[in-house]
Amino acid sequence: MQIVPIGGLGEIGKNSTLIRLGRDGLIVDAGLMFPDEELPGIDLVIPDFGFLATEGVVHGIALTHGHEDHIGGLPYLLRTVQAPVFGTPLTLGLARRRVEETQGTPTMKAVPVRPRRPVRIGPFEVEFGHVNHSIPQACAVAVRTAAGTVMWTGDFKFDQTPIDGEPTDFSRLAEIGEAGVRVLLMDSTNVERPGYAPSERVVGAALDQIFARAHGRILVTTFASNVHRLAQVFRTAAQHGRKVALAGRSMVDTVTIASELKALTIPRATLVPLDQIGRLQPRQVAILTSGSQGEPLSALTRMAAGTHRMVTIAPGDTVVFSATPIPGNEAMVGRTINQLYRQGAEVIYGSEVHASGHACQEELKLMLTLVRPTFFVPVHGEYRHLVRNQQLALDVGLPKERTLLAENGHVIEVQGNRIARVGTVEVGNVLVDGLGGVGQVVLRDRKHLAQDGMLIALVTMDRRTGELLGAPDIVSRGFVHMRESGDLLEECKKRVREAMDRCRARGTTEGGAVRSAIRDALGQFLFEKTHRQPMILPLLVEV
Missing domain, CATH: 3.10.20.580 (Ubiquitin-like (UB roll))
Structure with missing residues (x-):
């Protein structure tokens, strides 16, 4: 049995992994990564899936949840691998939107799954297990093979008071662990944070206080895919007599898909079109907007610059950044906040209005204790995160020789009582702008022009x-x-x-x-x- 990380190791984003038995393969996740300032003119960064064309048969693609860093590269993967896509209904709905809006992508064959109900995908038996995250219907994935079970935690946390009333399925995780897990691949994002990630309900209480004291319009920006956060904004707005309008295509799309699939409940008569907020008093208005990362063309950034065609920031407005900047986006977020202050708005940001969807140190230890894997491979994080996650595994008693630090493209082989790297494959980055793929020559020229x-x-x-x-x-x-x-x-x-x-x-x-x-x-x-x-x-x- 071999495991090949295609993306997501040594970086935040681009999460994708291949598991193969001989010439039979299964892919878990197909994410993208957003570019930093070193990639001028680039819209997206995706893994290079080209090597899969010669890697035998890929029987299916299993998606852990609907965030872009796990599904955003799917349209480009489907150009290389025409395989059915498995996931929960909301995950598939968001993935289908991404596929349909990307030109030149084959039709996606979607296969809905439910937690605790294994499905057969070629020689693999795949079971999805419910976990908490900042989006509904997030799952861990256990893949059973003749050589043993491999488990991906996906993005997770242990929230004892989730707003949808569905805590992580502790008992099933323990049962899977009791039956034997050969290899565990676990999220490393928050490994540097001690303790436990706060419950999403903490954010709800903070939002309630903000809505209670604000007299003007309230604008809340968060990741459009953070459906639990969106639900809390709708609920809080309705309790305080405010209508909610949506700004930004990604926000509109996510709310539409999640509500159609019953993953998001909107209080009756709360949602109004953006072009109707001018008829309401400021104290009656709340706006959910994209732009929490300061993206140059996002709705909030255009509002801050005074170029949005429907919304102009005015003194008395309150803007809530209910998200933390992705590493590399801090400068863009800071510029947007400064511009909002210049327009006279009150800006609220920081930990009081955001709760991470990723497990902290004690939750990571708990997952290791529940599953008790034979071998452990930390994933989903920069290299320092992977090292720290390996140390946590040692702290809970896993011998170092049963852990492995890997990078994208490493071929990890599990055989007998050993896990080792036995080779590499070419899995570089593909840079995508509005015209399609961008090669290194074009990127070099852009940097040259920008510099000199x-x-x-x-x-x-x-x-x-x-x-x-x-x-x-x-x-x-x-x-x-x-x-x-x-x-x-x-x-x-x-x-x-x-x-x-x-x-x-x-x-x-x-x-x-x-x-x-x-x-x-x-x-x-x-x-x-x-x-x-x-x-x-x-x-x-x-x-």
Whole structure:
């Protein structure tokens, strides 16, 4: 039996794992990761699923829950692997939306499952077990094979007072552990936090206090997929006589899907269209909006900048950030908060209005104690999180030789009384923008342009003789200001003429060779003068 992490190890996001017996495979989750500032113009980062085309037969894809870091890469996986997708109804509903809105994706064959009811997927028997998280119908997944049981905890916490009244299924987890778990792969996100994650109900109490004291409009931003949080906002708004409007496509889509599937109950007459809030008094209005991560094009960011077409922030508004920034997004969130303050709003953020959906140290220890695996592989976290999670396993008595720290692409083999890395596969990142996949060359050019700008040399040349016809034209964008750098640009024109003369003296008239000569001459000159290396684009017109 082999386990191959495709994504999610050494990073936050892109969670996806392959388990295989010989040529038979099963994939658990297919997530994405949002880009940081080092990836200009990139919308999404997904695992490179290309290697799966030669890895035998993938019999199915099991999804633990409906968050983007677990389902967002599914459309791209389905282009490589046409396999049925298994999950709870809400998870499949959110996954189907993602697939349908991604062009060029095959139709998704969805197979709904229920916790405690195993399903057969090829040679694998797969059982979903209910766990608490910040979205309903989240599950751990146990995969039974002839070589033993492998269990993924998925994202989980032990919430004794969940707002949907369904605590984590302790008894079933213990039963699965009692029957024997060969390998446990466990969430590492909150391993650095001691104690227990607070209950979601704590946030409900904080929201109630905010709604009670606010006299103007209230805007609440959170992850659109945090359905439990959305439910609390709707309930609290109704109790305080406020109508709720939705801003942001992801927020509208999630509320629509979750309510249709009975995973979200909206009090009667509470939800109103966004374009109708102008008819209400400010004290009657609450807005659920996307933008908790400060995304540049999100609804809240546009409101803060004064560019949203329906909502303008005004003094007296209260904005609640009911989410914590994903690592790397802190600066964007900070900019949005600053802009909201400039518009006169009161902004509330921090731990009082957010409860993590991920287990802290004591809950992680409890999961290890319930399941009692033979082998343990920490997943879902940066490398320091994986190391800390391994240490927790040692603290509860698991021998170090029965734990393994892995990274994406490692082939983990379980055989007899040993677990070891026996090879690697190519599982890099695929960068996606609005036009599709973006390669490393395009990304390199974007970084180059962002750092040093661009200089264009427009040259007209006699195709037969190589003679320069007229004076060269130099255009700078993002490199130097043209009006203030006349001498430098005149010198650039001189270097272009000299390069053309050298080419003509050698009898070189081929366009590619002339462009290369101009690029080299300008590049060397500009680096000597400015110690910068703008992207140089010679545009050669041959007549």
